Amino acid sequence: MKWFMGLILGLGLCLVFGASVSQGEWRMQIHKGATVERHFLADVDSVTFSDDGMVLIPAGTFTMGSPTSEPGRYSAETQHEVTLTKAIYVSTYEVTQSEWLAVMGWNTSYFSGVNRPVETLTWYDAVSYCNQRSTLDGYTPVYTIAGASYSGNHIASATVTWNQAANGYRLLTEAESEYACRATSTTAFCNGAITNLICSPLDPNLDQVGWYCGNASSTSHDVGGKAANAWGLKDMHGNVFEWCWDWYGTYPAGPLTDPTGPASGSSRVGRGGSWGDDARGCRSAGRGSGGPGGIYNELGLRLSRTAP
Numbered sequence: 346m347k348w349f350m351g352l353i354l355g356l357g358l359c360l361v362f363g364a365s366v367s368q369g370e371w372r373m374q375i376h377k378g379a380t381v382e383r384h385f386l387a388d389v390d391s392v393t394f395s396d397d398g399m400v401l402i403p404a405g406t407f408t409m410g411s412p413t414s415e416p417g418r419y420s421a422e423t424q425h426e427v428t429l430t431k432a433i434y435v436s437t438y439e440v441t442q443s444e445w446l447a448v449m450g451w452n453t454s455y456f457s458g459v460n461r462p463v464e465t466l467t468w469y470d471a472v473s474y475c476n477q478r479s480t481l482d483g484y485t486p487v488y489t490i491a492g493a494s495y496s497g498n499h500i501a502s503a504t505v506t507w508n509q510a511a512n513g514y515r516l517l518t519e520a521e522s523e524y525a526c527r528a529t530s531t532t533a534f535c536n537g538a539i540t541n542l543i544c545s546p547l548d549p550n551l552d553q554v555g556w557y558c559g560n561a562s563s564t565s566h567d568v569g570g571k572a573a574n575a576w577g578l579k580d581m582h583g584n585v586f587e588w589c590w591d592w593y594g595t596y597p598a599g600p601l602t603d604p605t606g607p608a609s610g611s612s613r614v615g616r617g618g619s620w621g622d623d624a625r626g627c628r629s630a631g632r633g634s635g636g637p638g639g640i641y642n643e644l645g646l647r648l649s650r651t652a653p
Contacts, residue, residue, distance in 0.1 A: 399434035400577045417542045417625030426600040427520045432652040438568040451498045455642035460567040462585045462645040468613045468637035469500035471588045471646040479513030487515040501638045514648045519591040522616040526629045528575040533628045535574035548624040555583030561620035582627045585645040586615035593634035619643035
């Protein structure tokens with residue numbers, strides 16, 4: 346059931362039909378069926394709008410990559426300014442095995458669990474899922490997949506093009522993924538600096554927001570078990586890497602607007618780190634990659650849609 350929200354003025358102006366007027370105070374009134382919750386706005390730190398389990402991430406400009414002073418950084422993380430001109434919806438959680446199975450009809454994940462993130466899938470499988478989920482939900486598929494060859498259930502190779510005018514589900518670009526992960530933060534993790542680079546001792550900030558080699562016990566975990574970032578997204582650090590659209594390559598010099606990566610390459614980007622990675626690999630600027638036809642038990646996906 347969808348939630349809707351109204352802001353109510355104590356001066357007699359009502360922005361939601363049927364809502365009562367407060368006495369000299371701004372209040373938030375949230376309706377869910379016959380249930381109404383009221384909150385004084387002074388007690389609300391922020392409001393996040395979501396659509397079908399997705400969070401609306403605003404357009405904006407940020408510094409992508411890591412500063413040379415950040416412990417654990419890699420040389421491929423050269424800082425540069427990126428402007429994203431379009432707001433996007435990003436799913437709160439990584440795609441789960443139950444969601445995958447309901448759409449694709451198969452699941453070869455190494456770690457079994459209906460609420461664990463799906464993994465052990467190729468990049469081509471991920472874009473195919475985006476298309477099939479789009480069709481089921483009444484959106485226009487984003488990708489054209491031509492000349493597909495299969496290895497069992499998995500698409501091993503294909504030619505994929507992206508129709509950026511379509512409104513369906515898609516993978517995040519690498520820049521969008523880092524932007525969404527940071528949620529305005531500039532530190533190694535969305536909730537602060539990195540203290541310990543490897544598995545042990547625990548990094549106190551990463552332990553709060555992500556499953557990694559220091560706390561995951563060599564397995565994936567149900568999505569949503571760790572704290573969200575400032576934009577309400579969970580598992581942006583750790584649990585499983587997430588396939589992105591981009592081919593992996595060196596960052597171009599200078600500021601960029603809506604980058605989508607190199608025109609070609611041999612590996613596609615994976616972002617976010619995983620249950621098997623050390624803390625340095627789960628940083629906001631951390632970059633991973635894999636052959637698009639490969640299958641990895643540390644690699645899954647998260648959905649996004651370009652906002653209308």
